[in-house]
Amino acid sequence: MVQYNFKTITVVPNGEDFIDIILSRTQHQTPTVVHKDYAISRLRHFYMRKVKYTQTIFHEKLSTIIDEFPCLEDIHPFYGDLLHVLYNKDHYKLALGQINTARNLIEKIAKDYVKLLKDGDSLYRYKCLKVAALGCMCTVLKRIGPSLAYLEQVRQHMARLPLIDLNTRTILICGYPNVGKSSFINKITRADVDVQPYAFTTKSLFVGHTDYKYLRYQVIDTPGILDRPFEDRNITEMCSITALAHLRAAILFFLDISGSCGYTIAQQAALFHSIKSLFLNKPLIVVCNKTDLQPLDGLSEEDMKLVNEMKADALKIAIGQGGEGTNADVLFTMSALTEEGVIAVKNAACERLLNQRVGIKMKSKKINELEKAHDQKEKLPCIPPAVLEAKAKQAAAEEKRKTEKDLEGENGGAGVYSMNLRKHYILADDEWKEDILPEILDGHNVYDFIDPDILHRVKELEREEGLRQAVGLN
Structure with a gap:
């Protein structure tokens, strides 16, 4: 959906302000000091850079004006005819055409003077060629001053046009x-x-x-x-x-x-x-x-x-x-x-x-095609297998696991039901869970001798005993 907002078009300066903006920017963005010890190649590059940069700024500014103003053939016919009624499309196209011609002339002037600068042999000649190049560019821009003023008036009027949505009710x-x-x-x-x-x-x-x-x-x-x-x-x-x-x-x-x-x-x-x-x-x-x-x-x-x-x-x-x-x-x-x-x-x-x-x-x-497709075919419900598997897994995960509290309530409550803590033991054989461990064996407390590292400790004692016998301590 295309929306036209003419309020975003950049302000078009008049001829004199345009030149002041370009030359001021060139002065600030390029070197300004030339030393007497510079080689001739460095002087040549210095002034060629001035001319090329000025042409680039002219090209950018003029291209912005040409691109931001709407092309009457590319916009909605309502706005095309409305702009023609308000401003006369012939004058509008002529003004934009003059801007485009000026842009091409400035580009040609820059190319010609860059060629002349390449053949220069002195600082004085470089200065004269640079002044002539910038002067020709400014002269071209002054000649399109009326077109710039006309486009600025058009821009101000277009910015006051109401924003009309061409596709809404x-x-x-x-x-x-x-x-x-x-x-x-x-x-x-x-x-x-x-x-x-x-x-x-x-x-x-x-x-x-x-x-x-x-x-x-x-x-x-x-x-x-x-x-x-x-x-x-x-x-x-x-x-x-x-x-x-x-x-x-x-x-x-x-x-x-x-x-x-x-x-x-x-x-x-x-x-x-x-x-x-x-x-x-x-x-x-x-x-x-x-x-x-x-x-x-x-x-x-x-x-x-x-x-x-x-x-x-x-x-x-x-x-x-x-x-x-x-x-x-x-x-x-x-x-x-x-x-x-x-x-x-x-x-x-x-x-x-x-x-x-x-x-x-x-x-x-599109509506007719959809109706025909639905009328001639019977649509049966179809659930992909992957969806069924995912639902089954989800149902299994959501199934509530009974806790000891639940089991206690189902089997008579507290004092009647006794929790079996051994059923959660992790042993090699589940039958060992119910084995009764003796508390006293040979007059000793069995739990005092339970050590998970007993085998490792026995091996260490055997190794130590072997070392003692080898040395002859026993």
Whole structure:
């Protein structure tokens, strides 16, 4: 799942600051003192290093700018079209192309002057070639100063774009300006969108989040759209059109039936019919807002006919998606001021979107293959032999061993049962465990003569006796 975060793009300095940064870094990272006793080869290496290091820093900085700015062909079409609407992709590509050209020119200049430095024969010539090389690099960079300034403006604007998850559950609010879209998103989310009693208060996309059935939903507020030709729409309107065209979302088309927004129901219905091609394959709900000022039942016959036509079109879209298409699914009334019907609209949109996403997953090829595999084969329980052996060992280990306390309780308790301590003796023959050891033998206590090392001691005594006899002591 790809996430786009344009806030991480590095700041683009202007031409003069760029040059100051590069030359200052070159001054600090390379040697600066030349002694008169240096050999000509060492002088040559000294100035060649200056030129090469400067070119390397230029290459790193310019490459960072080129790599961090997104390629419009490689990102999601929503962001590609949105960036084109906001900045004009031709100017954007031209600026990045000039940065790339400058990078290649600086690399070529460095190679040429390194060749000249190899042929130098004096300190004066080396100094002149180094100054000329750095001067040419800085001149190239100054010429792309306007492109750097343009890219910095683009970066600042991109950093202010909201973070939109293109794969999550999304609810998109659209309609004429000043019909209550921002008020609705403020009611159901924690978004703090500015609300004013004039048109085009919202000039960009705003994102909020709400919960339904323990799932997080993304709610997007779009700028107002006017019913006019495509080529006459401004940038804010095109942001809304781009979101409608590319985002997989449930659409809430807001309709101000009171007319307080400054536009009639006929104008709002005309906008609905002009952009309804963008609603295909998406859950659509028509929301009649500001019922506190004008109830739906109090509309004139002409206005009611327009509302019914929009409802019929929304029903057709719902039926085309395989939904039930009931009246309650596609037309709701609410008032953002009194909050009447606000939760009902939110719940209906979330439910429609959830049902659509579940239906798409159930129709997927993978689900069908799994169902066929399970339908045609009888799945019997199978436990591997290794698992059975492990379970048997575990059961044997868990079996409780009876202690002497347990045996005492089973055989009459204390005073009746006498513990047999000999049964745990470790002897060569188990029959020896019950043998009776004499306590007195030949008038001596037997336990005084029990020694586990008796055989070893006898051998030592025999050896000592033999030595005594050999020496003649006995």
